[in-house]
Amino acid sequence: MMTGFQDKVLELASRIPREKVTTYKGLAEAAGAPKACRSVGSVLAENPRPVEVPCHRVVRSDGRVGGYSQGRERKIQLLRGEGVEVRNGVIDLEKYSISLSREV
DNA sequence: TCATTGGCTATCA
DNA sequence: CTGATAGCCAATG
Numbered sequence: 001m002m003t004g005f006q007d008k009v010l011e012l013a014s015r016i017p018r019e020k021v022t023t024y025k026g027l028a029e030a031a032g033a034p035k036a037c038r039s040v041g042s043v044l045a046e047n048p049r050p051v052e053v054p055c056h057r058v059v060r061s062d063g064r065v066g067g068y069s070q071g072r073e074r075k076i077q078l079l080r081g082e083g084v085e086v087r088n089g090v091i092d093l094e095k096y097s098i099s100l101s102r103e104v
Numbered sequence: 105t106c107a108t109t110g111g112c113t114a115t116c117a
Numbered sequence: 118c119t120g121a122t123a124g125c126c127a128a129t130g
Contacts, residue, residue: 005126024113028125037113039126045112046127060113067112075112 005031009043012100016057019083021096023061030100037061045069054078063093 008031016022028036044055056078060066065086068075076086084096091097 003127028113033125035114035123036125038111038124039113041112042110042126043112055112058112062114065112069112072112 005033005036005039006043006047008032009040010047010053013044013055013058014053015100016054017098019096020098021057021059021079021084021091021093022098022100023059023093024066025061026097026100027058041067057082059091059093059097061093063090065089065091 009027012027012030013022024037024040025034027040028034031040033039040058044053044058047053047055056068056075058066065072065075065079072089076089079091080086085092
């Protein structure tokens, strides 16, 4: 259906710069729902677009990579391939987490 | 419109 | 990690 929420989530997710990651919570806030962290996951889960929407750049607020439709390991490999330091499935949010800039 | 289900979460125990 | 609870959106009936 691609409603406003989904569209926003995918849009923001596709705007994540390289070597940077965002959290489901942050994405939810940027999408307009500060507590729709789960909904964000649902949207990404049903939108397998490893090219247009790199959902693998979205991690959990704990700093862990979280889940992935294609496999948790796959997500980690992709992140590492972009230059993100992934230690045992954990990412340094202090260095890679960013606040989604709502610019073009 | 409401009820139920599902889901890459968040937080607490 | 598991279990439970919470709060959210989309799909289905």
